[in-house]
Amino acid sequence: MAKGGAKHCTVLPTEEDVAVNLARWVADLSAKTISEKGYFSVVLSGGTLINTLRKLTESPYKESVNWWRWLVFWADERVVPLDYPYSNYLLAWNGFLSKVPIPKTSTYHINYNASAEHVAKNYETLLRELVEDKFLPLSPTGFPQFDLMLLGIGPDGTVGSLFPYRPQRYDVTDWVTSIADSPEKPPKRITLTFPVINSATDIAVVVTDKEDAEAVAITWEHIPVTPTLPCSELQAQRFTTWFLNHDAASKLPPNYEK
Ligand SMILES: O=C1O[C@H](COP(=O)(O)O)[C@@H](O)[C@H](O)[C@H]1O
Numbered sequence: 001m002a003k004g005g006a007k008h009c010t011v012l013p014t015e016e017d018v019a020v021n022l023a024r025w026v027a028d029l030s031a032k033t034i035s036e037k038g039y040f041s042v043v044l045s046g047g048t049l050i051n052t053l054r055k056l057t058e059s060p061y062k063e064s065v066n067w068w069r070w071l072v073f074w075a076d077e078r079v080v081p082l083d084y085p086y087s088n089y090l091l092a093w094n095g096f097l098s099k100v101p102i103p104k105t106s107t108y109h110i111n112y113n114a115s116a117e118h119v120a121k122n123y124e125t126l127l128r129e130l131v132e133d134k135f136l137p138l139s140p141t142g143f144p145q146f147d148l149m150l151l152g153i154g155p156d157g158t159v160g161s162l163f164p165y166r167p168q169r170y171d172v173t174d175w176v177t178s179i180a181d182s183p184e185k186p187p188k189r190i191t192l193t194f195p196v197i198n199s200a201t202d203i204a205v206v207v208t209d210k211e212d213a214e215a216v217a218i219t220w221e222h223i224p225v226t227p228t229l230p231c232s233e234l235q236a237q238r239f240t241t242w243f244l245n246h247d248a249a250s251k252l253p254p255n256y257e258k
Pocket of ligand 1: 045046047048049076077088151152153155158159160161184
């Protein structure tokens with residue numbers, strides 16, 4: 001994997017403050033990226049992240065962001081129909097995508113009608129086709145390079161559906177992998193692998209739950225744990241920016257900022 005870029009951690013008082021700052025940050029990055037290359041490829045996770053993106057769907061960003069130039073992908077997905085409650089696509093649609101004018105043809109969701117293994121393979125094929133058609137560049141190490149990954153974490157440091165005690169998190173070959181017995185419901189999922197996640201130009205890690213505070217502290221205070229937490233491995237090619245509120249930062253020293 002290519003060597004990564006800088007890591008920052010910004011701590012704001014409330015979840016509302018994180019939502020406001022995140023919206024401004026994403027809108028700025030979108031404008032800069034679109035002016036440089038003509039489009040903005042964004043990868044979404046599920047979970048609380050989607051609600052924290054809500055400010056992007058309001059003025060001034062609803063009108064000012066060039067949504068027609070966004071390409072949207074998923075960091076992980078549950079292998080269920082897209083209209084099932086567990087679907088990360090449905091979560092993103094209801095909380096974000098339906099509220100902004102991103103063309104439906106620019107949202108690259110899974111084709112769920114197969115085994116988890118096949119769904120993962122199909123999603124990887126879709127990404128390979130987009131690379132061939134020059135919609136996505138390849139990183140120097142041969143993995144697709146998205147402009148931005150927007151990720152949450154689980155209390156155990158899970159990223160996407162890369163869980164701490166599972167082999168998928170050590171996969172350095174596939175672009176997309178599957179899990180048939182996830183420790184969290186529902187059991188069948190697909191997820192981008194670390195080489196793809198860390199090939200992104202930028203990663204925003206958005207954490208606003210108190211229950212995630214320990215994983216945050218382990219990562220930022222470099223507390224040794226075995227196995228290492230997946231979220232501690234996150235490192236984009238340019239910037240990895242953690243957006244925390246006081247709840248998520250509650251196990252870090254006071255006034256923490258890096
Ligand atoms: O199952 C999942 O959980 C993680 C973490 O969600 P959160 O609600 O604790 O923020 C999420 O990032 C992932 O996409 C999702 O599939």
